[in-house]
Amino acid sequence: MEKRVTAKAFHEAPGVEDWRILYWGAHAHYRTPSFVEGAALVDEIARIGAEMGRFPDVDLRPEGVTIKTFARPDGSVGESDVEMARRISVAARELGLEPDPSRLKVVGVAVAQDEGVDTRPFWNAVLGYVDLGDEDSIDPTRRNPHFWFHPIDPPKPGRGRYHIDVSVPADEGERRLQAALAAGGRLVRDNSPEWWTIASPDNHGVDIAIWPDNEDYQGWT
Numbered sequence: 548m549e550k551r552v553t554a555k556a557f558h559e560a561p562g563v564e565d566w567r568i569l570y571w572g573a574h575a576h577y578r579t580p581s582f583v584e585g586a587a588l589v590d591e592i593a594r595i596g597a598e599m600g601r602f603p604d605v606d607l608r609p610e611g612v613t614i615k616t617f618a619r620p621d622g623s624v625g626e627s628d629v630e631m632a633r634r635i636s637v638a639a640r641e642l643g644l645e646p647d648p649s650r651l652k653v654v655g656v657a658v659a660q661d662e663g664v665d666t667r668p669f670w671n672a673v674l675g676y677v678d679l680g681d682e683d684s685i686d687p688t689r690r691n692p693h694f695w696f697h698p699i700d701p702p703k704p705g706r707g708r709y710h711i712d713v714s715v716p717a718d719e720g721e722r723r724l725q726a727a728l729a730a731g732g733r734l735v736r737d738n739s740p741e742w743w744t745i746a747s748p749d750n751h752g753v754d755i756a757i758w759p760d761n762e763d764y765q766g767w768t
Contacts, residue, residue, distance in 0.1 A: 549625040550627055557624055562633035565580050565646035567716035568760045570653040570693070572615045573623040573632055577644040582609040584642065591638035599631060604689055611650065615689075621680075621758075654692045654711040657754070659699040668698050710744075711754035720757035727755070 552560075566575045579585035583609050592614065606613040614635060616628040621762070625765035639646070661668050667684055670676065676684040676694065684694040696720040715723050717740075724743050728734065732753075736744035741758035 550625045559614055560629045566632045567637045567648050567651055570714040573624050573628050574615050576611055576613045576647050576650040577639045578611045578647050580601050583768050584613045588642055593635045632658040649719055651716055653714040656709055657695045657712055658709045661699050664717050670694055712754045712756055714756045717760035724755055
């Protein structure tokens with residue numbers, strides 16, 4: 548079995564400065580002047596993936612290319628992710644493309660449910676999702692937000708609720724928080740350096756999470 552690496556070990560590895568650990572793995576975004584130039588990077592990524600015998604998740608848009616190194620069920624990062632990230636970064640540089648970590652984010656939905664209630668089958672049916680572990684549901688193609696199911700504390704029978712989780716790079720979190728507060732948000736809980744809970748002007752909850760990009764993270768536990 549491949550050895551896991553912590554976020555700290557990943558970030559200290561040479562050649563992966565473009566990358567950040569967010570939910571579900573290591574991520575990078577490269578700005579592109581056109582769709583064609585982005586496709587050229589995707590072609591290089593396909594070549595690297597074929598040589599390594601595994602492929603990352605890639606999102607190609609006219610404005611840029613976003614990559615996640617590998618879709619492990621627990622979101623952990625291994626030594627091969629370091630090598631893949633390094634090789635993709637070299638390919639991007641050779642194509643004249645620059646990274647933009649501020650564009651990185653992973654959005655999840657946290658669904659609170661009362662004791663003894665399991666709404667996960669309902670959400671799976673509505674969304675076409677599948678179970679992952681004991682608490683999560685995911686899009687089988689990994690394109691859309693994951694759902695995390697957790698108990699309401701304290702219990703509130705008959706009342707379901709949810710909040711949004713936004714995973715961003717650790718060096719982006721404070722800026723994102725201040726932008727949200729300037730836009731009318733309210734700080735509910737300061738759990739820095741791991742996350743902040745904020746409320747919108749009409750009291751919808753959002754967690755800005757930077758903990759996956761901190762040094763001890765090794766994937767979901």
